[in-house]
Amino acid sequence: MPELPEVEVVRRGLERWVSGRTVTAAEVLHPRAIRRHVAGPLDFAGRLAGRRIGAAMRRGKYLWLPVDDGAHAVLAHLGMSGQLLVQPAAAPDERHLRVRFTFEDADGGELRFVDQRTFGGLSLHPASEDGLPDVIAHIARDPLDPEFDQDAFHAALRRRRTTIKRALLDQSLISGVGNIYADEALWRARLHYDRPTATLTRTQTTELVAHVHDVMTAALAAGGTSFDSLYVNVNGQSGYFERSLDAYGRQDEPCRRCGTPMRRSAWMNRSSYFCPRCQRAPRPRPARA
DNA sequence: ACTAGAACCTGGCCGC
DNA sequence: TGCGGCCAGGTTCTAG
Numbered sequence: 609m610p611e612l613p614e615v616e617v618v619r620r621g622l623e624r625w626v627s628g629r630t631v632t633a634a635e636v637l638h639p640r641a642i643r644r645h646v647a648g649p650l651d652f653a654g655r656l657a658g659r660r661i662g663a664a665m666r667r668g669k670y671l672w673l674p675v676d677d678g679a680h681a682v683l684a685h686l687g688m689s690g691q692l693l694v695q696p697a698a699a700p701d702e703r704h705l706r707v708r709f710t711f712e713d714a715d716g717g718e719l720r721f722v723d724q725r726t727f728g729g730l731s732l733h734p735a736s737e738d739g740l741p742d743v744i745a746h747i748a749r750d751p752l753d754p755e756f757d758q759d760a761f762h763a764a765l766r767r768r769r770t771t772i773k774r775a776l777l778d779q780s781l782i783s784g785v786g787n788i789y790a791d792e793a794l795w796r797a798r799l800h801y802d803r804p805t806a807t808l809t810r811t812q813t814t815e816l817v818a819h820v821h822d823v824m825t826a827a828l829a830a831g832g833t834s835f836d837s838l839y840v841n842v843n844g845q846s847g848y849f850e851r852s853l854d855a856y857g858r859q860d861e862p863c864r865r866c867g868t869p870m871r872r873s874a875w876m877n878r879s880s881y882f883c884p885r886c887q888r889a890p891r892p893r894p895a896r897a
Numbered sequence: 898a899c900t901a902g903a904a905c906c907t908g909g910c911c912g913c
Numbered sequence: 914t915g916c917g918g919c920c921a922g923g924t925t926c927t928a929g
Contacts, residue, residue, distance in 0.1 A: 609921075609922065609923085610923095611923095640906090669923075669924095685923080685924085686923095687906090687922085687923065687924085688906090688907095688921070688922050688923065689906095689907080689908095689921095689922095704907090724906090724907060724908070725905095725906050725907050725908080725921085725922090726905085726906055726907075727905075727906065727907095727922075727923065727924075728923090768899085768900090769899080769900075770899090770900070770901090774900090774901090777923085779923085779924080786922075786923070787921090787922065787923085876901085876902075876922095877902080877903080877922075878920090878921075878922055879920090879921085879922095
């Protein structure tokens with residue numbers, strides 16, 4: 609499932625294989641794939657034909673390709689199963705091919721958006737002054753962004769009446785973190801997913817963010833995480849970071865620190881994996897007087 | 898204003 | 914063999 613490292617791998621692939629090329633046609637094969645482009649498929653295609661693609665950008669799990677010298681951008685989110693593939697025109701269509709871009713230099717291949725579960729999508733938006741598509745203005749900077757603000761993040765955690773894993777998944781507080789890397793970072797930081805954010809010390813926040821940063825950097829170095837054939841990078845190559853996950857998916861396997869069997873808890877319609885010894889559940893909060 | 902939880906979607910897998 | 918039901922989960926919408 610694509611989180612920040614996987615999306616960054618795709619961004620680099622787009623930068624290498626797509627940036628600088630000029631679109632001849634954008635073909636929408638499934639309307640749901642561009643549902644966030646409210647003006648519809650014809651408008652989407654019409655406004656991209658003849659446009660030159662700029663440098664591929666990313667914030668958190670969002671990717672975008674500037675067009676019109678940065679005045680607009682094609683925004684992409686991979687959802688759970690989205691792939692951006694550069695394929696030879698002769699390659700047979702993928703089963704879940706949703707959008708196809710062809711280019712003036714046809715021998716450089718086509719760009720294909722393939723998405724089985726259709727949570728992902730593409731859309732075209734005006735860009736704000738810093739080049740960010742306007743619809744993702746609420747997405748916080750991610751931990752790999754040099755301008756990520758540790759003080760503001762800690763202050764927000766102290767202010768919120770919520771729990772730490774919820775906060776890690778809240779893209780308006782810190783972006784790029786999904787269920788997998790949230791569990792990995794919490795395991796590294798020895799924090800339980802249900803820990804109230806208001807009780808975190810500044811040191812704990814700093815360490816947690818460092819762990820998020822480190823686990824993402826390691827995953828990026830390994831080419832992204834993949835759990836099945838759903839996630840493939842821009843050139844069709846799967847990542848292999850899953851071999852080094854310490855928490856996610858390790859129910860009943862020994863904790864790599866203390867040997868205690870790892871647990872899985874149902875949590876928010878999904879799963880949380882943790883070590884019951886290293887990551888102690890918080891004491892119930894005392895009722896307010 | 899803030900927080901919690903449901904809804905969206907498909908295909909692989911499991912048990913019967 | 915077939916079928917029902919569960920599971921994966923990021924984002925957005927709605928309810929409280």
